[in-house]
Amino acid sequence: LYLIGCSTFLNQTTYPVGTGPYSVAVVDVNSDSKPDIVVANYFSNTVSVLLNVGSGNFTTQTNYTVGTGPYSVAVVDMNSDSKPDIVVADYGSSTVSVLLNAGNGTFSAQTSYTVGTGPYSVAVVDVNSDSKPDIVVGNYDSNTVSVLLNAGNGTFNAQTTYTVGTHPFSVAVADVNSDNKSDIVVA
Known part of the structure; x- marks a missing residue:
């Protein structure tokens, strides 16, 4: 929907994507200063x-193949090359998929990392203050949050798992107690 004026939108324009689009991110993936669309x-x-x-x-x-049942997508530079990469929470395969950006709007084949059972939500942020983005995943079926620390060059260490309440649906990361450290908030 395109905004015209202060509060009026034009009729929708639709574009075909894969079956069952669940999550969308809008970011410039090919460095042309125009926002592109990425859909899980x-x-x-x-x-x-x-x-x-x-x-x-x-x-x-x-289209790029990822794990089974991609539920949530984030697009962030994971390997410090100034090109946004794709990170996907794959509900059905209990993995996160990372697809590195080739720089022209194309992506490498996925690298998958095991997380808890049934990941619904993914957040990407530096949680250990090393200036590298890490992956935080809310695992709906195992009632856990997985944290995968960035090992550099777009690869990640094995998950560290934390128990949370029943069926975490969404995760966010912010410094909620003003100690200059990233905290995880789960719904």
């Missing part, structure tokens, strides 16, 4: 990337 497709086990060609128009989707 739950039933087709893919992420779709649609590149912005200007004037609110997008290319046909390019």
